[in-house]
Amino acid sequence: MTSPSQNAPQPDAIGLWEQFRRHIPRYGVGLLLLGTYQYLQYWIDTHIAKAINAASGGGFDFGGSGFALRLGIGLIGVAILAFVIRVLSRVAIFNAGRIGEYELRRGLLNRLQALGPAFYSRMSTGEIMSRATNDLGQVRLLLGFGVLNAINTLFALVSALSVMLPLSPRLTLAALAPLPILLMVTRSFSKRMFTYTRDNQAAIGGLSEQVQTSIAGVRVVRSFALEESELARFDTKNANYLEKSLQLARLRGSFGPVMQSITALGGVIVFWYGGHLMLGKQLDPGEFLAFSRALSRLTWPLISLGFLVGLVQRGRASYSRLQEVFDAEPDIVDGDDRLDEPVLGKLSVRHLSFSHGENRVLEDVSFDLEPGKSLAVVGRTGSGKSTLAVLLARLMPTPRGTTFLDGKDICDLPLNQVRGVVGYAQQDAFLFSTTAGRNIGFVLDEPDTGPSLLTIRQAAAEAQVLDEILGLPDGFDTVVGERGVQLSGGQKQRVALARALVFEPKVLVLDDPLSAVDGRTEKNILEAIDRQRAQRGVVLITHRVAAAARCDQVIVLDQGRVVEQGTHEELCAAGGLYATFAEEQRLESELERIGAQELAAVDSGALEGAPA
Numbered sequence: 221m222t223s224p225s226q227n228a229p230q231p232d233a234i235g236l237w238e239q240f241r242r243h244i245p246r247y248g249v250g251l252l253l254l255g256t257y258q259y260l261q262y263w264i265d266t267h268i269a270k271a272i273n274a275a276s277g278g279g280f281d282f283g284g285s286g287f288a289l290r291l292g293i294g295l296i297g298v299a300i301l302a303f304v305i306r307v308l309s310r311v312a313i314f315n316a317g318r319i320g321e322y323e324l325r326r327g328l329l330n331r332l333q334a335l336g337p338a339f340y341s342r343m344s345t346g347e348i349m350s351r352a353t354n355d356l357g358q359v360r361l362l363l364g365f366g367v368l369n370a371i372n373t374l375f376a377l378v379s380a381l382s383v384m385l386p387l388s389p390r391l392t393l394a395a396l397a398p399l400p401i402l403l404m405v406t407r408s409f410s411k412r413m414f415t416y417t418r419d420n421q422a423a424i425g426g427l428s429e430q431v432q433t434s435i436a437g438v439r440v441v442r443s444f445a446l447e448e449s450e451l452a453r454f455d456t457k458n459a460n461y462l463e464k465s466l467q468l469a470r471l472r473g474s475f476g477p478v479m480q481s482i483t484a485l486g487g488v489i490v491f492w493y494g495g496h497l498m499l500g501k502q503l504d505p506g507e508f509l510a511f512s513r514a515l516s517r518l519t520w521p522l523i524s525l526g527f528l529v530g531l532v533q534r535g536r537a538s539y540s541r542l543q544e545v546f547d548a549e550p551d552i553v554d555g556d557d558r559l560d561e562p563v564l565g566k567l568s569v570r571h572l573s574f575s576h577g578e579n580r581v582l583e584d585v586s587f588d589l590e591p592g593k594s595l596a597v598v599g600r601t602g603s604g605k606s607t608l609a610v611l612l613a614r615l616m617p618t619p620r621g622t623t624f625l626d627g628k629d630i631c632d633l634p635l636n637q638v639r640g641v642v643g644y645a646q647q648d649a650f651l652f653s654t655t656a657g658r659n660i661g662f663v664l665d666e667p668d669t670g671p672s673l674l675t676i677r678q679a680a681a682e683a684q685v686l687d688e689i690l691g692l693p694d695g696f697d698t699v700v701g702e703r704g705v706q707l708s709g710g711q712k713q714r715v716a717l718a719r720a721l722v723f724e725p726k727v728l729v730l731d732d733p734l735s736a737v738d739g740r741t742e743k744n745i746l747e748a749i750d751r752q753r754a755q756r757g758v759v760l761i762t763h764r765v766a767a768a769a770r771c772d773q774v775i776v777l778d779q780g781r782v783v784e785q786g787t788h789e790e791l792c793a794a795g796g797l798y799a800t801f802a803e804e805q806r807l808e809s810e811l812e813r814i815g816a817q818e819l820a821a822v823d824s825g826a827l828e829g830a831p832a
Contacts, residue, residue, distance in 0.1 A: 232451055238319055239363065243455035246316040247367060253309035254371050258379035260302040265383040265514045269506035271295060288721030301459040313643055315432070317364020321356055328352060328545060335553025337616060343545075346429025351545060354424050355538035358417075362535025369528045373521035383514035387507050394493045397514055398485045405482065406529050409475050413533040416468040421541055423461040430457045435702075473528055483519050551617045557630035563641055565591045565627050565726025565757050567612070572622040574604075574611060582605045582780045587773070589727065594749070598798060599777035605761045606647060609731045612759065613644040623726075647717035647732045647761070651704030656689050657696030659704070660718045679721040683749040684741050685714035695788060710741070717745070721752065728752060729759045734767055746770050765802045774798065 240247070272293040334346065379504040400559050434441065441450050496509065497503040501509070567589040574582040589595050611618045620631040630638045631771045651659050661667030661676045676696065680686040688711055692698035704712040717733045724734050730749070734742045746767055752758055760771055768774045769788040776784035776791065776798045784796050791798035 350425035356569035645720035
């Protein structure tokens with residue numbers, strides 16, 4: 221089977237007929253081969269009558285010179301050639317279906333990567349996976365097996381009628397008498413097949429969604445002892461899928477017998493009326509055999525017409541579900557401008573406001589970050605800190621005219637360039653189900669080479685997670701499990717931080733990288749962030765004053781607005797919200813220290829009072 225070129229243009233939001241048109245050369249080869257195959261079948265039918273009549277008339281010469289023997293040998297050779305051509309026709313057309321599936325899957329992934337939060341808020345992961353597996357498989361069958369049968373049915377009809385009509389027009393009309401009934405039944409089944417298939421695929425999507433969420437949240441389910449309720453929800457989805465599947469199965473199961481009964485009626489008519497014609501010397505045995513063979517070649521395409529209609533309707537229904545993804549509009553689109561070289565990484569925010577629906581999250585935020593400088597963004601939970609972080613990297617639709625890199629609006633720049641300059645380490649660290657080393661080296665082209673492994677190790681040391689990774693059963697080769705389930709929250713956070721350090725962007729945005737670490741680890745990470753600042757600008761989203769104190773500038777957000785801005789010392793002296801945070805955290809640290817001392821004293825007294 222041939223493989224598509226990696227450099228070939230890939231489809232994105234294209235129609236089903238456009239997908240057919242892309243593979244016209246392959247379909248053309250298949251069409252030519254199928255035409256040749258059916259012509260050879262026509263040749264066999266027309267010559268088999270002569271061979272039978274010659275043999276029955278005494279013309280079979282076993283010495284090799286007789287007409288019937290020569291014709292019989294010719295029939296065998298043509299039959300072998302027809303077999304080879306039939307196989308080649310399937311290879312050509314099935315290749316088109318497989319390559320079409322490959323291109324559609326690639327286009328689907330490209331589209332999914334371009335779509336933003338608005339799309340993923342209305343379509344679940346389970347639904348997407350159902351489209352990427354079940355629906356794509358149905359489209360592949362349509363593009364391969366469906367096209368093959370459609371072409372073959374047309375050619376078989378022409379080839380068979382070319383044999384049948386010259387032999388007996390009256391017998392041909394009698395054999396095709398059930399055809400109008402066949403077409404009406406096919407049309408009736410076709411409409412219901414489309415509806416039932418779409419409902420069935422939607423039920424598969426709902427079931428996939430339930431399974432995916434149950435597996436992803438298995439620890440939560442167990443911790444609240446909700447296995448029975450999860451099983452009940454699964455049973456509901458499973459019962460709905462079973463109902464839709466049985467509905468479709470009943471329709472498909474009745475389709476075949478109905479079609480076979482109608483075509484069998486044509487066979488009965490042929491043998492009854494054909495026998496009558498033979499008795500009347502209007503057909504000889506060879507002609508009747510040729511007619512019967514031609515009719516049998518036509519019978520299977522007519523019977524398979526029902527299967528073909530079902531396949532086409534399933535393919536159309538599945539493609540309509542894929543089209544929902546292809547037609548979805550991305551929240552964030554590329555710009556046409558480019559940053560000048562060399563890229564400095566100067567970040568400027570001017571009067572940035574942003575809303576989630578009716579909820580205003582950010583209001584009139586402005587600041588500047590020079591290359592090699594650091595900025596801390598401090599605020600209470602829900603003040604808009606994380607939203608600001610994702611807007612800087614255009615992971616959500618950043619408003620035009622508010623955020624600039626090296627003086628250029630990031631909305632006018634290509635997304636890959638913006639995200640290559642502004643690296644973002646999210647607060648809720650996501651790890652892939654691969655090794656710890658590959659998670660850290662995710663941005664590297666070849667993470668398993670010697671230089672890459674050294675870079676990964678250095679980043680892990682900077683993120684204060686090296687010793688813990690080396691303590692895992694297989695070190696950097698330890699598989700961390702789905703979403704990093706084998707690691708603690710703090711370890712996942714530091715692995716994600718190491719991954720961001722490997723990326724080496726001009727501007728590094730860290731969304732609360734210290735929320736799950738202890739005081740000693742926090743101090744070491746802050747020292748690593750200080751070293752990073754010498755190479756790039758750093759935006760540190762944090763709620764810890766001790767972390768903000770190490771940054772060159774601090775802005776304080778409250779209900780989405782910048783209420784204070786300055787250095788740590790200036791804000792502490794101002795006596796505002798930042799100073800309140802500092803005092804609260806100082807008192808918390810003092811209370812923790814006193815509590816630790818009292819606990820140590822109790823433990824010491826208990827040891828002194830213990831019997832020797």
